Amino acid sequence: MVASRGFTTPRRRLVLVVLSGFTLLSLDLSRFGPLETVQSVARDVIHPVTSLVGAVLSPFSDAWNAVFDYGDLEQQNRELQAELDLLRGAALEVDAEREAFRRLLAASEIPYLGEVERVTAGVVRQGVGNFSADVVTIDKGSSSGIAQGMAVVTGAGMVGRVEQVDSTTATVRLLSDSTLVVGVRLASTDAVGLGSTVPNEPMVFRIDKGLDWPLDDDVSQLPEIGSVVVTAATSRYPAEIPIGRIVSVRRNEDGHSMEVMVEMANDVTDLSYVTVLKSEGVDQLPLNPVVPSTTAASDAGSS
Amino acid sequence: MVGSAPLRLFTVMMAGLLLQLTVFVDLRVVGVAPELLALFAVAAGLLAGPDRGPYVAFGAGLLWDVYLPTPLGVSAVVFAVTAYGVARFSEELFQESRLQVAAILGLASGLSVIGYALLGSVVGGSGLISFRMLGVAVVVSMVNGLLTPIIVPAVSWALEGKRVFQ
Numbered sequence: 001m002v003a004s005r006g007f008t009t010p011r012r013r014l015v016l017v018v019l020s021g022f023t024l025l026s027l028d029l030s031r032f033g034p035l036e037t038v039q040s041v042a043r044d045v046i047h048p049v050t051s052l053v054g055a056v057l058s059p060f061s062d063a064w065n066a067v068f069d070y071g072d073l074e075q076q077n078r079e080l081q082a083e084l085d086l087l088r089g090a091a092l093e094v095d096a097e098r099e100a101f102r103r104l105l106a107a108s109e110i111p112y113l114g115e116v117e118r119v120t121a122g123v124v125r126q127g128v129g130n131f132s133a134d135v136v137t138i139d140k141g142s143s144s145g146i147a148q149g150m151a152v153v154t155g156a157g158m159v160g161r162v163e164q165v166d167s168t169t170a171t172v173r174l175l176s177d178s179t180l181v182v183g184v185r186l187a188s189t190d191a192v193g194l195g196s197t198v199p200n201e202p203m204v205f206r207i208d209k210g211l212d213w214p215l216d217d218d219v220s221q222l223p224e225i226g227s228v229v230v231t232a233a234t235s236r237y238p239a240e241i242p243i244g245r246i247v248s249v250r251r252n253e254d255g256h257s258m259e260v261m262v263e264m265a266n267d268v269t270d271l272s273y274v275t276v277l278k279s280e281g282v283d284q285l286p287l288n289p290v291v292p293s294t295t296a297a298s299d300a301g302s303s
Numbered sequence: 304m305v306g307s308a309p310l311r312l313f314t315v316m317m318a319g320l321l322l323q324l325t326v327f328v329d330l331r332v333v334g335v336a337p338e339l340l341a342l343f344a345v346a347a348g349l350l351a352g353p354d355r356g357p358y359v360a361f362g363a364g365l366l367w368d369v370y371l372p373t374p375l376g377v378s379a380v381v382f383a384v385t386a387y388g389v390a391r392f393s394e395e396l397f398q399e400s401r402l403q404v405a406a407i408l409g410l411a412s413g414l415s416v417i418g419y420a421l422l423g424s425v426v427g428g429s430g431l432i433s434f435r436m437l438g439v440a441v442v443v444s445m446v447n448g449l450l451t452p453i454i455v456p457a458v459s460w461a462l463e464g465k466r467v468f469q
Contacts, residue, residue: 010354017383021361021383025376025380046321049321053325128336
């Protein structure tokens with residue numbers, strides 16, 4: 001009798017429900033395979049319906065955006081036109097530099113970004129709910145060869161990494177998530193460090209680990225303001241993906257290391273299409289020691 | 304009566320999920336989206352009582368969890384507890400007017416947002432607890448409160464196959 005009365009009151013039933021929830025939570029946190037599969041299948045089944053409903057209802061959300069965001073769109077248009085003009089001029093210069101890079105990297109046997117197989121995908125959905133601003137869903141998944149950990153880029157540079165893969169869609173964690181740490185190389189000094197975006201500032205990338213302040217305070221050894229920062233060969237992503245340009249360099253509070261602030265090349269808050277580099281990432285970054293990646297490249301270049 | 308209660312509940316939950324994944328990804332009020340599934344959950348608590356309400360809310364939370372970056376179960380637990388709280392609180396009410404129902408469900412939706420952020424942070428979610436969380440909770444409370452005249456009849460139909468507020 002006691003057993004049959006065990007979960008008869010609403011409060012006890014609530015306890016049962018909550019315990020079930022925490023069991024699911026624990027299983028999901030420990031990456032229990034079958035549970036991930038069930039979620040993935042559910043998303044795959046719902047995806048075509050979502051696409052259809054989205055297409056049918058898009059005029060309503062477009063109308064809403066047209067009414068409330070028209071001023072922003074006009075301003076964005078003007079800024080994009082100005083950027084386009086600049087990029088046209090810079091494209092020729094970049095082509096020439098890229099060829100030089102390719103020769104250097106070939107000598108050091110570091111895989112060049114141009115050799116990595118890639119797949120282009122459209123952004124089908126920004127983050128859902130109110131706490132997923134740093135996540136987007138793309139319209140390609142495991143059926144297109146995409147796997148967890150792959151780097152996601154645009155023509156301007158790195159955007160994020162593939163976080164979750166379903167059959168026909170994938171979730172991308174954007175660099176604007178300040179917990180996403182990337183191993184980077186400063187092009188002007190070849191120094192390698194670790195960085196991430198500043199919380200609530202998606203266009204500002206901070207490198208605060210792995211960079212030593214010059215011993216004799218020799219400012220000529222500091223990275224140049226305006227020089228390029230790219231992914232390091234020791235990072236979990238392919239080498240030489242642009243991150244942005246350095247805007248400031250200062251000594252860290254510990255007195256021995258430096259903090260480099262970088263203006264991101266990409267505005268990850270406004271994406272329509274992205275490219276996934278089909279080079280699988282590793283699970284963990286090589287935290288210590290961080291070994292400079294381009295010593296061989298520099299030698300090859302100077303010889 | 305149209306179909307069985309579980310089928311009707313699933314239909315209404317799916318409709319809410321689809322709206323959340325399509326229209327309310329773009330259509331936001333000061334950057335905040337309504338939380339339809341949270342509203343569904345607390346409405347189920349109000350209408351189905353402490354006996355059935357938390358179960359229905361748990362199901363709605365699970366469905367929503369499939370799409371959220373936090374681990375499966377966070378919304379489910381929070382929705383179930385909030386629905387139970389709403390059910391218990393509404394038992395004490397002498398009379399339920401539409402305005403009262405809108406206020407209760409709006410406030411409960413806001414509390415579920417805070418609960419989600421707190422539990423999500425405990426299990427490793429980043430950036431959930433901030434001043435923005437309070438702003439989100441306030442806006443969700445107001446917007447969800449305004450949506451109760453649509454959601455409550457839908458949940459009532461799903462639970463009992465009949466309308467309320469007649």
